Amino acid sequence: MNFSKPKGIVVFSGGSAANNLVDVFKTVRENKKCPLSYVIPISDNGGSSSELIRVFGGPGIGDVRSRLVRLIPDDPDHDDSEKAALKGFFNHRLPKSRIDAKQEWLQIVEADHVLWLNISTAKKELIRSVLNMINFEIVKRLRPSSTFDFSSASIGNLFLTGGRLFTGSFESAIYLLSSICSVPSHTSVVPAINTNFTHHISAGLANNTTITGQNSISHPSEVTALENTSNAVPSEHEETEYHDGIEDANLPGSLPTLRKQYISFSKADEEELPARICRIWYINPFGQEIRLAANPRVLDVLMNAQAVIYSIGSLYTSLVPSLILKGVGQALANPSIRYKILILNSTNDRETGPSTAPFSAIDFIAAVAKAGAESRGLRGEVGKNEYKAYVTHLIHLQGPGTPRVEKDVLDKLGIETIRVYGRKVEGEGFVGYDEKALVQALEVTMGRGEKRAEKSRRNTLEG
Template identity: 80%
Template sequence: MSSNSRPKGIVVFSGGSAANNLVDVFKKVREDKKCPLSYVIPISDNGGSSSELIRVFGGPGIGDVRSRLVRLIPDDPDHDDSEKAAIKVFFNHRLPKDAHAAKTEWYQIVEASHPLWANISTAKKELIRSVLNMINFEILKRLRPSSAFDFSGASIGNLFLTGGRLFTGSFESAIYLLSSICSVPSHTSVLPAINTNFTNHISAGLADGTIITGQNSISHPSVSTPLEGAIVTHDEETEAHDSIEDANMPGTLPALRKQYITFSKDDEEDLPARIERIWYINPYGQEVRLSANPKVLEKLGDAQAVIYSIGSLYTSIIPSLILKGVGQAIANPAIRYKILILNSTTDRETGPSSSPFSALDFIAAIAKACTESRVPVSATPTGKSEHRSYVTHLIHLQGPGTPKVDKEELEKLGIETFKVYGRRNEGENFVRYDEKALIQSLEMVLGRRDPRAERSRRNTLEG
């Protein structure tokens, strides 16, 4: 088949955990369209066990990349593949939260005496173990009186991916190694938004002028760290961090050095005002404009559809959109379908609760991010009339807590809406997408008509 007749791909912008629930949906749509599928994942997360890896080793936030790669391990219902199941459990495993117990279990893993190794072949076990032993050696090398690695709650997959990056000197190669071990199909790729060996943090500017530094502080309740004076005065907190020998440069903002190993996603308090803008910063808090991973731009250049998946709008989706080149690539009219799968509820980033985001607010935030990413900026379009350059279709749920959708207003902007009926699990106070209904809606948007599904479509979908 010539390159001209090869089907164009689908590019999905997403974070980690939320969009993992839709992997089977995107897999089915890819199979129906017989085309490549690419996931674009941000690398700015500085929370959880990733924060300790960043503190000691530097480098990108890898948790969401690891999560997606492991989620893509294929399930074959016709064959009992115990090794694939074991590898999935292995790379998703987290060490205990108690520091002493975590360190003890870690040594059981690197010494190959842990039950997690059961059902993993010798060849793969020794390959995996060699990388883990390598990262263990690096941990010991970096041990200082002022700084020791904390294994509490550490993800084995994150440790492996970091070890692979340090061993090869290439984040891309580490992803390839984990993809190969996880048997991720060649037609599906997981691309970091930035291909880098460096740490890249984000800041958020709120409508009231507040600046919040670091993704974890944006997503979860914490005291915001203002930039004013934090660098030049070297206050007591900065000096205290400067006395710790780790991967952070002296004078780095304290908010970017802290361990965020434990935090709660429950009962998140509102931000004092709406988020207006997200940007990347260097370790001292100065704004920097970064270019997207060239492979991301390549996939966008050969895409028939872009999908903005469910997840945190400002910390999972927008960090990928503001990178140089992304907005211009998405605005290309050759990409016919630009689909936003609207979240089923609002969160800390899309509040406050007294004034939650509507569907139009979500679309406007995406359009603004894409516009800011374009070069030259002066040549970029602005205003509601240009929203359709970045979003052509909206898929949404209806029910308690779902964002407001003004269908008529969106239609005036040239954005088609599809209401999908969802489901609610026992004990949950929000609606979830039904996989079958979401697949049908995506197939309708992308032009596939399955006569067998036509009879049931009225029960699951309204266009």
């Protein structure tokens, strides 16, 4: 008898967009009876994470937290009020008002808040001990030039940061939150880089300009000033000196744009980039390019993968930061991974515009291939004949605003295209993926089932 462990499925994704497909990947994993791993980037420096990074350093943890909490199992046959309470607790955000946020935070750490209802005493005191520790660290770091801003802070992000500081290990903090949330052992959340340091990215545009910091690349937000002393726009030298006078986790002389608070932003209100993004790279705090190695666990799950899925989300800030890490490109190009599936976004966003030159399917695939090549130390454009080393299948929608798919070109490159019919997103002018149709497409691609349309849905799937 063969008792070898089945090869797994590895999903590259960011946070919010791919969270909508977690049930899809769960169903495919159950049917394949194999492990499932999510590889999540840690370069986000926007939202409440920016304040944690400013004061404590460390990786951007928001996407890791959101995936772990999304993986709390739902059992429709049992009324598990604690799991629902934990999901609400770790997803909870404090008020936008700085004063109200601080008051609510104290209610939580003092166990005088409705969020604690239905959480067992054992878990409550474990969670509270970590939150009280991070609260102590916040008070300890209080300086006249720098106080922690709890505005819109995520309780889950504060917990993960506290766990990392307490154990000295990002992986241990993830394990602790996974255990509390009862994330199944067959499903893992793997940070692209296992680190206690902050790692930022820059983007190079086709017009030779550079954008520094993930937040500025994906959805620029209103800068939250620590102290508004003048309406005059300071020079870069003056701004650097100003930030050097603030006692926080940043190195003196590091780039001001990486040291600011970016607590408030809107993903819906985005200006177009002036030109296409051509390349993403990691930088040190002074803006110099560096090459970083992937978390060894990422390479382990890729070595034992039957399929890799590039999920929907921001192409250049959710997918590419994981793909350019040393070791990842070589692992992806390994022919032992039979299925390398790109689920194409249902619409173009700020990163894959501008409207004058929107990305098509082959542009998405080229970006993935180029990132894989850069991971291997190969700079420059990648020949189309090499695309199949990184992407073997493309799943896509067709409808208003969907990226153009060059089926004939992709067929010649040996990349199979599978079209699924989605559903209209209420209140939006585009279509989204239907869960049943996407499960069917993935299972057809990976060798389970036949190409067929469900009786209740006309033309669900086309190869």
